[in-house]
Amino acid sequence: MRILFKNIKELLQVRDKTVVFVSGKAMNELPTIKKAYLLVIDGIISDFGMMKNCPDIVADEVIDATGKMLLPTWCDSHTHLVYSGHREHEFIDKIKGLSYQEIANKGGGILNSAKKLQETSEDELYEQSKIRLEEVIALGTGAIEIKSGYGLTLESELKMLRVIKRLKQNYAIPIKATFLGAHAVPNEYKNNKKGYVDLIIDEMIPLVAEAGLAEYIDVFCEAGYFSIEDTELILEAGKKQGLIPKIHVNQFTSFGGVQAGVKYNALSVDHLEEMRDEDIETLKNSNTMPVALPGCSFFLSIPYTPARKMIDAGLPLALATDYNPGSSPSGNMNFVISTACIKMKMTPEEAINAATINGAYAMGLEKEVGSITVGKKANLILTKPISSYGFIPYAFGSSQIEKVFLKGTEII
Ligand SMILES: N=CN[C@@H](CCC(=O)O)C(=O)O
């Protein structure tokens, strides 16, 4: 099956396959081709270039993209998309002035979602989750990471991971699964956190790894949740079983989580709302991708990740939604990109790089998605007619997407 996109106003994020992520000043460069064509053969990007050099191709389908932009789909490297029910009553508490931690302390938060999930059947959880997955694909997401962490018992964590596996099997979007047993300490272990950490290490990790249900291991490394010591023990155990670290750090407290992530060669360290200069120093010369989650900062009214300071210091940065019922009940990457520009002072080029090529790297998918590169999946966004790509973050809240393609197949 050959699909030819022709007369593309501008083809964005055109890269050689040697580029796996971009950092510092290079984040402000977005390579593009104006007046371009792109050829997809059997779901894979097979050729592209300037329209005037377009070869005489016999295609099964020709898409005229006059006035429109074509770009890789968004890569959302941090979500909790599989969950049960919602927490909009906590939203009211929040409006009335309670903080995230105060809501958690009065029985809300992650434990509230865990209770709901434990009471939900696997089929029902799948049905609820697939609606969200379809929603985000229609919003232009073409690769996604999904975490467990609302089970908090062996049985329910496995249930979540099996739902993620089923989504992987049934949808064309690449999905990476992360085991986040260490998301919160369940009530039964309130006075015995060590007992829960032991359960994660001795029972959950071996079973998850043996069943091949996750690629990554995550910990909510935060005051009141899991300490540096807990985090290191869990990452160590995960790594022994072949799970790669990808962790929640510095959401409310900077107390060594970034250092623990880099020490264990984490693929990414995520959140980073609270950053000390030494955290930025630690990330320099590491292979760990920092990931910012502006939807969470927006929703909880907490600081935004200091993107400007980090990029100006030469670091790379990825952007993700953190789609979850408690701190970011939205999986809309378009909103994330706008918020990154408006609130974090990222340029449109930086935000698009952070949401595509760097996001792909942050979930180990840099060989498959994240740029317009020969050999990568034809996971593509075709915009409506727009004046320039800066219009995408500028026109926040309104969709500029006309069509989304996964492996060359039109989804919307
Ligand atoms: N911070 C920890 N985990 C999620 C929130 C989970 C929840 O509140 O349900 C996050 O990444 O923001």
Ligand SMILES: [Zn+2]
């Ligand atoms: Zn998260």
